[in-house]
Amino acid sequence: MTTTTASPPPVRGHAALRAGRVSMRGQAHHVTFTTHGRDPLFQAFPAACAAAAALNDPALTPGASVLAWVVMPDHVHCLLRLDEAFPLAAMLRTLKSGSARRINRATGRTGRVWGRAYHDHALRKEEDLRSLARYIVGNPIRAGLARRPADYPFWNAVWL
Template sequence: MFDDVPMPTSSSLSQTPRRGHAALRIGRVSAPGRAYHLTLATQQRTPLFQEFDAACAAAACLHDPVLTKGARMLAWVVMPDHVHCLLQLDGQRSLGAIIATLKSGSARRINRALGRTGPIWSRAYHDHALRGDEDLRATARYIVANPIRAGLARKAGDYPFWNAIWL
């Protein structure tokens, strides 16, 4: 019944990460020109961004061209315990390198705003590469509507921590 299914070899099993954060990276590709919808959660989903100064620091980092070098930030929203963003790679750097720079640079600024030290972000992040048939503006609207769906605002204009290039 399973005669036509190849059995994995011990070498292929040892080369393929199967658990934890490494498993999340299986198949992750950084394609120049491709847009990615990302979710970056705070460590243990701590609602750090309920603190106004911390949310301001996170928002400023999403606009910082040094922290987003290699990508164009199209839309973002800072929620109490995570950030959603839509960015488009320009081919200079990999998605992983951009996220690492953004997380480390923003962690320093957010910690400074909170008067604390220690990790801000969860090690992992979720990414969704938009397919050709997915509309960038529709995805951006979905991202900036997160505070409405979460009950934090009645309309997007009532929530201070979001932006999109189509304004």
């Protein structure tokens, strides 16, 4: 008699893109995550303020330093560097869940704030962090939300 063992189902979707990735200490990442259903939640000032405060709170980014970020109407871009051997996915779960609680509390809403997925780009050593930070904080200008960074309140960078 032959016994067969069922193999696990294949990993699909966004999880498949991250298969085999390893979080490394000192690695910088450009991460983008969207609101649930691309809802322009952050057009509302209280929601954007709550998201900004969450991005500035190191308790919500364990094992990472946030170098630059911008809150757009329906998504967030951030540049971060992993400080410890703490997986990027785990840190983003902490950030997204903690910020969602704060955003919902600040706006009196309930339900999902963030989409499940995120996009990340692990930077190569030759990529310039400051140039990428300028690109990130320049998003509101390219989107027509402001004429210059000083006109848009929902961004930060450690190089200020």
